[in-house]
Amino acid sequence: MTIAEDYQSALNALLDEPVYGLSQSEKKTRLQSVFALLHQHHSQHCTPYHNMFRQPVSHNTPLEQLPFMAVRLFKLFALKSVPDNDVVKCLMSSGTSGQVPSRIFLDSLTSRMQSKALVKILQQFLGKQRLPMLIIDSPDVKGADGKLNARAAGIQGLAMFGRDHTYALNPDMTLNSDAISAFCQRYQDQPVLVFGFTFMVWQHFVSALKTSGITVHLPHAHLFHSGGWKKLEAQKVSNETFKQQLLAVAGISAVTNFYGMAEQVGSVFMECEQGMLHAPVTAEVLIRNPYDLSLVKTGECGLIQVLSTLPYSYPGYSILTEDRGTVHGVDDCMCGRSGTYFTVQGRLPKVEVRGCSDTSSSMGSGA
């Protein structure tokens, strides 16, 4: 079998496992095999990757010894590991003017696997059914010309779980009261899905509702949000406040944050009932000392490295982010899910300030 075939069969087998069910030792063995194949593939098909990482990687290489790439390299270089003809989608982080966006090149395989992995993870929280969906954004978020910005890509991923997709905001980011009222009237007695980026939900939904006089009552809604707390921290808004206010202004009590990024779409770390973010079977998280990049101990804060089995068309399976986080334990979260669980403490100070919504290139920052 070719590397591509070996990779696909190993990844498909992994996707058939329970999302939060494998013990850490079993999971590591499985992940190491996939990452060894990805390393071979990227070494052969991406010259910059090959030049940066000449060390051998095998299925015995522990996760912490895998090469990792700084997230900003995706802004500096057009990194891809498939022929140009195979690229079906280019995902852009929508930096503000003057910023260079990340460019993530997706082929049909990677795009399909991202969707598949995302669905597996979210099914753990939503079941398989699709619900009427209120999107806390403007329909204008969709980009044209095949280049998809990170916010639109995030919405598109979640949209698979929705039906009758309703945008809650106008193009100028004001509340679309007609759309919201019609949605609430039609669906207030049944489960619905609400999705938006953390800052958008706070600024353009929660805060806007308070001053608008529009009544929203969606007691059976489950709201998912992602994109980072940086702007909310500046306003002293904690996860607890966020949840309290959503209950107060919209009657929404089920609120789930998740951490993920444009550079690893499909690998999302969902917040559990204990407020912990969980690594799914297809991904892992490591925390490194920001000065010497050594691994820190459980309970210590450091830079988050994310590992994902999904990036095949671009060499992004192991990325050192600019986010700070803390691993709190492995396999023993009170919620019962196996694997590594962690929290995010926000962005490393003094790194380049990211685009106008924090969602621009990092689609998440956890609890």
Place this chain on the structure above:
Amino acid sequence: MDNQQKLQQAFTVALGVQPDAVTDSLQYNTIPEWDSTAHMILIAELENVFDVMLDTDDIIDMSSVKQAKVILQKYDINFA
């Protein structure tokens, strides 16, 4: 209209392609018209036309016209 014709029309409308492009072998992500955005429009169109509620597994599995028929058969929509 029989189910085959309804299916062909749903694909034609949702993807904006010519009817004769809708063959069993047509696959997701192999033509620009059938991208992930059009895919969700297609799902909504199929639900309307056949009066079914597709779940998230169906969306992921619907990788070709042929596969769409297999999935719809789960909901008692039969193709001769």
